[in-house]
Amino acid sequence: MSIELATDDGQAVLPGDLSQSPLAIRGLTVSYGDKPAVFSVDATFQPGAMTAIVGPNGAGKSTILKSVLGIVRPLSGQILIHGKPAARQIHLVAYVPQRASVDWDFPARVIDVVLMGLSRELGLLRRVRRTHLDRAMACLARVGMERFADRQIGQLSGGQQQRVFLARALAQDAQIYLLDEPFAGVDAATEAAIIDVLKSLRDEGRTVIAVHHDLSTVSAYFDHVFLINTTRIAEGTVAQAFTSENLHAAYGGRLPAMPAAGQAG
Amino acid sequence: MNGAEFVALSLPPILIGVFAAIACAVPGNFLLLRRQALIGDAISHVALPGIVVAFLITGAVTTWPMMLGAAGAAIIAVVLIELIRRLGRIEVGAAMGVVFTTMFTAGVLLLEQSDTSSVHLDVEHALYGNLESLIWLDATGWTSLADPAALAGLPPELPRMAVVALLVGLLTLLLWRPLTISTFDEGFARAAGLPVTAIGLLLVIMAAVAAVAAFDAVGSIIVIAMFICPPAAARMMTNRLDHQMGWSIGFATVSALSGYVLAGYGPLWLGFDNSISAAGMIAVMSGLILAIAARFGPCRARVAGS
Numbered sequence: 375m376s377i378e379l380a381t382d383d384g385q386a387v388l389p390g391d392l393s394q395s396p397l398a399i400r401g402l403t404v405s406y407g408d409k410p411a412v413f414s415v416d417a418t419f420q421p422g423a424m425t426a427i428v429g430p431n432g433a434g435k436s437t438i439l440k441s442v443l444g445i446v447r448p449l450s451g452q453i454l455i456h457g458k459p460a461a462r463q464i465h466l467v468a469y470v471p472q473r474a475s476v477d478w479d480f481p482a483r484v485i486d487v488v489l490m491g492l493s494r495e496l497g498l499l500r501r502v503r504r505t506h507l508d509r510a511m512a513c514l515a516r517v518g519m520e521r522f523a524d525r526q527i528g529q530l531s532g533g534q535q536q537r538v539f540l541a542r543a544l545a546q547d548a549q550i551y552l553l554d555e556p557f558a559g560v561d562a563a564t565e566a567a568i569i570d571v572l573k574s575l576r577d578e579g580r581t582v583i584a585v586h587h588d589l590s591t592v593s594a595y596f597d598h599v600f601l602i603n604t605t606r607i608a609e610g611t612v613a614q615a616f617t618s619e620n621l622h623a624a625y626g627g628r629l630p631a632m633p634a635a636g637q638a639g
Numbered sequence: 640m641n642g643a644e645f646v647a648l649s650l651p652p653i654l655i656g657v658f659a660a661i662a663c664a665v666p667g668n669f670l671l672l673r674r675q676a677l678i679g680d681a682i683s684h685v686a687l688p689g690i691v692v693a694f695l696i697t698g699a700v701t702t703w704p705m706m707l708g709a710a711g712a713a714i715i716a717v718v719l720i721e722l723i724r725r726l727g728r729i730e731v732g733a734a735m736g737v738v739f740t741t742m743f744t745a746g747v748l749l750l751e752q753s754d755t756s757s758v759h760l761d762v763e764h765a766l767y768g769n770l771e772s773l774i775w776l777d778a779t780g781w782t783s784l785a786d787p788a789a790l791a792g793l794p795p796e797l798p799r800m801a802v803v804a805l806l807v808g809l810l811t812l813l814l815w816r817p818l819t820i821s822t823f824d825e826g827f828a829r830a831a832g833l834p835v836t837a838i839g840l841l842l843v844i845m846a847a848v849a850a851v852a853a854f855d856a857v858g859s860i861i862v863i864a865m866f867i868c869p870p871a872a873a874r875m876m877t878n879r880l881d882h883q884m885g886w887s888i889g890f891a892t893v894s895a896l897s898g899y900v901l902a903g904y905g906p907l908w909l910g911f912d913n914s915i916s917a918a919g920m921i922a923v924m925s926g927l928i929l930a931i932a933a934r935f936g937p938c939r940a941r942v943a944g945s
Contacts (some may be wrong), residue, residue: 407728413723429811440826443829443830443831444829444830445825445830447827458680461777464830464832464911465832468830468945469826469827469830471824471826471827475826476823477672477823480672480673480778480822480823481874481877481878481879481880481882481883481938482819482823482878482879482880483878483879486879486880487823488826490819490820490824490831491815493820493831494831495814495817497816498813498814498816498817499813528878542827546831552830574933587642600820605934
C-alpha cells in the first residue's frame with residue numbers, strides 16, 4: 375500500500391501512475407443492449423481517500439462498480455487494482471450492493487449475513503468457530519447492530535438492513551470498499567453511523583468509493599469526487615472537480631437543487 | 640399384511656418414494672429461493688422426448704440408455720432456454736415455458752407415432768410412474784434384507800434412487816456456503832470470488848439428475864410436487880435456511896410415507912375396493928402439508944418490506 379501518497383492535493387496519484395492507484399480504470403466501455411451505459415471511461419482513484427461517484431440516473435455509476443467486481447462484462451477497457459488486473463486482485467475488495475438488490479425475505483438471521491463476509495476464509499467446509507462469531511459480532515457492534523444478531527433480516531428497517539450489509543463488508547477486512555448508494559432510503563441516524571464507519575475506514579488508510587446520489591452532502595462526506603454521465607465529466611478533489619460548471623455538464627438541464635457546489639475545501 | 644408381504648410389496652416402493660421425494664426436495668429449497676422452482680417441472684417434461692428417443696434407439700425399456708436420453712434432453716433444454724433468454728431478451732420463466740411445452744409435446748408425439756405398444760411406456764407412465772409395480776419378488780420376509788441372493792433381485796430403481804438421494808445430499812452439504820451466498824446475493828457472491836455461474840449450473844444439473852432419476856421411477860407428478868411443496872411448506876416453519884432444509888426433508892418423507900399408505904388403503908377404509916395412484920396421492924399429501932403450513936406455520940407472513 376502506498377498510503378504515504380495519500381489524499382492531499384499536491385500528492386495525488388497522477389493519471390499516468392497506474393500502479394500507485396488502488397483502483398484505476400482505462401477506456402472502460404460497457405453496454406446493455408445497443409446503448410453504452412459507460413463509454414470509454416478513465417478513472418484513477420486515490421489511495422486512502424473517500425471518493426463519491428456522482429451523476430444522473432442511468433449515467434453508469436453502478437455499472438462502474440459492477441465492472442470492477444466482474445458482475446458485468448465490459449466490451450473493452452482495463453481495470454487495475456494496485457496495478458494488476460482486477461480479476462486477480464478481487465480479494466482486496468469489499469462490496470456493499472444496493473439494499474434493494476436482494477430479497478430480504480431470505481431465510482437468514484443478521485449474523486448469518488455478516489458471516490458471509492468471512493466466506494473466503496471459511497472456504498467450503500470449515501466450521502464457524504467462536505473466533506469467527508466474535509469477529510462478526512465486532513463488525514455488527516461497529517455499525518451499532520449487535521443487539522439484532524439473531525433477528526431475521528426481513529424484520530429490520532431499511533437503515534438496519536443497510537448497516538448489516540456494511541457489517542458484512544467490514545468482516546471482509548478489505549483494502550478497497552465499494553458501496554452502491556449506501557444512503558439510499560435510510561434514516562438520518564443510519565446515515566450518520568455509516569459515514570462515521572466509512573471515515574474511520576479511510577483514516578485506517580483504506581480506500582472508500584461510493585456511488586452517491588445526494589449532491590447536498592458530497593462536500594460534507596467525501597474528499598474526492600468522480601463525475602460521470604456515460605462518459606467521464608471530471609475527477610479530482612471535491613474542491614477541484616465538484617464545481618457548478620462540471621455539475622451542469624453532468625446533469626444538463628436536469629440539475630437538482632444544488633446548494634453547495636464548489637464551496638468545499 | 641404380514642412381514643413377508645410388506646417387505647416384498649410395500650417396502651421397496653415406499654423407500655423409492657421417500658428417496659425420490661428427498662432427492663427433489665433438497666435442491667428444491669434453493670430453486671425456490673432463486674425463483675427457479677419451475678425448473679424441476681421443466682426438466683421432468685423435457686426428459687420425455689429423450690427417454691422416447693433412447694427407447695427407439697435401443698428398442699428396450701432399460702435404465703441406463705433412458706437415463707442418458709433424459710439427461711441429453713435436459714442438457715439440450717438448458718441450452719435452449721439460455722439461448723432463447725439471451726437472443727429474445729426475455730425473462731427466464733417465459734423461455735422455460737416455451738422450451739418445456741415444446742419438448743414435452745414432441746415427446747408425446749414421438750410416443751404416439753412410434754410403436755411402443757409392446758412395452759410399458761406411455762403418457763400415463765410418464766405422469767404417474769409405476770411406483771406400485773416396483774416390487775421385490777425375491778423377498779420372503781425381513782430376513783431377506785440380509786440375504787445377498789434376495790437383495791440382488793431388488794428393483795434396480797431402489798439402489799439407483801438411494802444413490803441419487805445420497806449424492807444430492809452430499810453435494811448440497813459440500814456446497815452449502817457458496818450455494819447460500821450466491822442464492823441470497825449474487826452480486827456480493829461474485830465480488831467475493833465465488834464462481835456464481837458454475838454454482839447455479841451445478842444446482843440445475845443436480846436438480847436435473849434428481850428429476851430424471853425420480854421421473855423414471857415415480858413419474859413427473861411427484862417430481863413437480865416435491866421440488867416445490869416441501870420446501871415451500873418448510874419456509875413457513877422457520878427463518879433459518881439450515882432448519883428449512885431439515886423441515887423440507889421431513890415433509891418430503893412424511894408425504895411419501897403417508898401418500899403411499901393412503902393410496903393403498905385409503906379407498907378400502909372408505910368402502911371402495913380399488914387402490915389409487917400412489918404417486919398422485921403422495922403429491923396430494925405434499926400439497927396438503929403445504930396448505931397446513933400456509934395456514935398455521937409460524938413464519939408464513941411475508942414481512943412488510945421497507
